[in-house]
Amino acid sequence: MPTSPAASTRRRTRRRLRNAAVALLSTAALGASLLSPAAANAQTPPDEIDKSDNIDLVANLPKPEGFDVSNSDLAFTGDHVIVGNYNGFVIHDVSDPEAPEISSAVLCEGGQGDVSVSGDLLYYSVEYPQVNEECGSGESTAEDPDAFEGIRIFDISDKTSPEYIAAVPTDCGSHTNTLLQGEDSDYIYVSSYAPSERFPNCRPPHDKISIIEVPKDDPTSAAVVSQPVLFPEGGNHDQDNLLRPTEGCHDITVFPAKDIAAGACMGEGVLMDISDPLNPVVTETVRDDNFAFWHSATFTNDAKAVIFTDELGGGGAATCNEETGPELGADAIYTLKGRKNPELTFASYFKIDRHQSDTENCVAHNGSLIPVPGKDYFVQSWYQGGVSIIDFNNPREPREIGYFDRGPVSETELVRGGTWSAYYYNGYVYSSERTRGFDVLRLDDRRLRGAERVTFDEFNPQNQPQYRGR
Template sequence: MIRFPSPRSRRLTILSLATAGLLLASTIAAPPGSAGVATAPSGTVETADTIPGVDEIRSSPNLKQVANLPKVAPLDATNSDLAFQSRYAFAGNYNGFVVYDISTPTAPTVVSRVLCPGSQNDISVHGDLLFLSTDSPRSDDSCASTGVPSTETRWEGIKIFDISDKANPRYIKSVQTACGSHTHTLVPGKDRRTVYVYVSSYGPSDTYVGCPRPHDSISIIKVPVTSPTDAAVVAVPNLFPDGGFEGVPGQKSATSGCHDITVYPSKNLAAGACMGDGILMDISNREAPRVINRVRDTVNFAFWHSATFNNAGTKVVFTDELGGGGAATCNETVGPNRGADAVYDIVGRGDNRTMVFRSYFKIPRPNADTENCVAHNGSLVPVFGRDIMVQAWYQGGISVWDFTDSANPREIAYWERGPLNAERLTGGGTWSAYWYNGYIYSNDMVKGLDVLKLTDWRTWTANLVRYRELNVQTQPSYLGG
């Protein structure tokens, strides 16, 4: 979400059947019992002709809600991102975070709630450590801090918690970063004794204390895993020596930092969504990422928000958060190519790799003008032999789409609620929708945690994969690299 004045370590295990799954990768057949799954012949799903009523739920036959856990005070502010570890889900909220037990996905329970205000509270986990992003000026770095004007900024950055006891997380360390931390990305060190945190932030101004112009960089925090209280900023690389895209006032954002970065550690790759630019980076040296290719879309993209690689690392999907998540952009007026995803093929090798545009994807259902709807956070579904992604669209709901053919992406499943208000635009909807160990988890900004089950012949092999830890912006490889 765009900030207005007042979007991860990998560990996985694969079931023994995964070896057999590799042999199926190029010739996947539907498992027994899949013949009854209803999908259109073209591979797309049937779309309802009318917009659902307030809070009315609609979906394709192959995607069903199995649980909802509403948010409660004091964590009743806006819900944000999700992270996963073993049988737990960790959900960010502008007032702190919630730890859920999801060992029974159809009946999740709350393990603990931690009150610690500081938007957005973007969240990730690594072993016994949990990281939170603070991107609003605070009176200090404590969980009892209060908001202050940007002209009086005293603290913004990363908070670190010890979560060895999930029922009683302990705040142990803070690290201040330039312009705060809108989002962050965990990057495992190659020695396993270190984890790095790539901090993305933006929005500098001449009057913003701690965030002056220009701001063309990210902050890199080095965290010794066994002594996390020694965490500190070790580098502030300038990713845009030329200043980046200059923007178009009122239409397209200028580059002044990055909104979000997704890393693919096993391939030493990262993709940065940086407001006005999309970048591909080599992260072989974790403390010195290098930009090897940069793309712009001056026709349709307004705000480069986030990125997702396919499993092979040969494609990247960028999202455009047109309107900052607060506008109704899933309608005929805006059209199919704005506020959408863009699929790029990655061609070439080494430093000669380039990103080549192939197509746009946007949900095919029109939303009401009372619904904020735009491309937002999603994750790759770990399917053998296909490129399939689940994605949040705020009040546009949740979409599952196939981009195996880069030039012709197709939706294969969807689930959505009707608007929160029939008379006026009222912000809400799903912030993040991620696949984790057989289910889709959604952190709805207003309605709380939703759990959904996808039953589709094209995705059944994803059930062979079991993650032990998942931070979506630290992309795992489920086929070993």
């Protein structure tokens, strides 16, 4: 979700963060607050639901105490699902997916809360300036040269008691992070944006990303090792309807099996050559007058197509309606042609046609492939448009084949809510609901049953594996 750097906006957001965690902010240096299991596993019933016959909600865990700000992205390791939150993260035990339990809830505020996991390490994005690296140090301002923004690193070898072990500052903080795993080191592509001449650590043009190297045998020595400029010519700044111009990228999805990446970079979508992980090179760029904010990207399993999303309205507007139409705030599907430096060719748009009310923020957001060998199915979040199952085997004629949709958070005013991310993992769909917590969904559709033969030990949706059925 785009976040303005304006001081007034950040102050309002930080007040919400502070009020949510005021009783739990006294922590030691590089320490984090852990909630008790009883507080973490409190139950409340879900709201009224509309859905297709081939999808069912089998579990819901509300957000634990202290996490009443927005949930964000997800990462998966073994029998655990990690849910990012603007106040920290929550680790869920899904060894029984239909009876999940919270293993730990770590309060360590900083905003955005994008997460990636690598073995026993968790990488967590901090976008709102903090006084220092400590959890609970309190809010600062982007005008403060000593404020901390960037990546926090946790040791999660004990899922019931994560340990905060390191922090790496990055220019403009970290809105999202993407993991690229090497033999001896992890590389984290840090995407951030919204520079200003007022911000000493976030100055324009900021047409770059930061790359952090984390040595696997010494993660506490993690550091920024490269800051490649992706847009030396400045990117797309001239399109009239852009929410933000190109400033680095909003999010990047890597496809290590083919040494390529797709970047959603506010003003444009890009392909990158990542054969040299410290020096990604943009090889192809596309722009679209219908797109206001290139938000995220997902490859097909054969990397012959990519889905880009447009987060029209920054995720805070009611855009799934007849007035907005079927092409704004949609997915755009592009095919890739050519073996070396493939070209992107537009195939179609997809947008849910289940019109939502004027009090429901709704727009294309995060999703992943459903790993049916040889087929192209996609599960995707649409905020208060719910979870959508999309068949795009014909990239020119995508269609929805299933959905799960709650009623509005409020029927009288627009209150931001809905599902931020929905991803398929080892037989179930897991959804990070901004207001209602953690959802587990089960699919019952013969077209999707082949996915049950595909299992992973670890899954970061922005580090896209190439799967094979078993």
